[in-house]
Amino acid sequence: MRRLAGVGTRFLIVGGLSTLIEVGAFNLFVYAFGWNLVVAKIAASLVALINAYIGNREWAFKDRDRRGRVAEILLFLAVNLICTGLGAGIVWLGAELVQGSTGRAPGPALVNIVNLASIAIIVVVRFFLYHYVVFRRTPKPAPVSPAD
Template sequence: MDLVRRLYDRFASLVHELAKFGSVGAIAFVIDLGLLNLCSVVLDLGPLTSKVAATTVSTTFAYAGNRFWTFRHREQSGLRREYFLFFLLNGIALLFGMLTIGFTTYTLNLHDTLSLNIANIIGVGLGTLFRYWSYKKWVFLEATAPIPLELPETGVRQDR
């Protein structure tokens, strides 16, 4: 039992961070999948254009969720810098989805909705591995000083 406790103590922050990252990612995935199908099936935009549109919207949601919830305990190195890097790295991760969808549609010649969705799921899975690693490495940096859980006293009195 002592071993389990020590393992939990050692990896608790990582487990919590992964759970939050996964929750934000799951919601972003639903947004991505829904918009991909809306753009592709209903609006008939084409599979790659639909993927870019869906990823743009889901990435915006994911940035807000990860910045203000998943990685809020990490150093904040500037909204512009983080936002730029976040979208740059998501652009790289988008390539995984574009390659799997492009391969499925244009090489395997599978144009049905099920094949599009399976290719999208594979691409999102590969992209997620890259995104988690790259966000921790370049976007949401480790705090150089402990970040307080509560806001510091400002000395300004608020009358009710």
């Protein structure tokens, strides 16, 4: 449990930095460049993804098995593609719910609340997928008994 807490703490630190990168990029894309919310969410997630891979591979999960960089990156990208799609869906749904209940598009404060809520949900999903799929430990072989 102590080891899991250490990995989880390092994961959250890397995730916190990646979140700052993602939120900054998201706001830049939406409010400076006028991008669509979903497109901005996807693009911002991809920008933060670079930091997330390096931080998680080289620090948070540094003691995990290395199955080969290409396979690991492909798994990392697949997990993040799923999580990015889920995050974009949450942002879209949140914006639609606000617009449906108020009759107008959500302002910057509500958009950012919805975006942060999507990030919080995705953090939990991402941790378990990184821990058990992307940066997993190879199970140790069972000890051979003398009778075998």
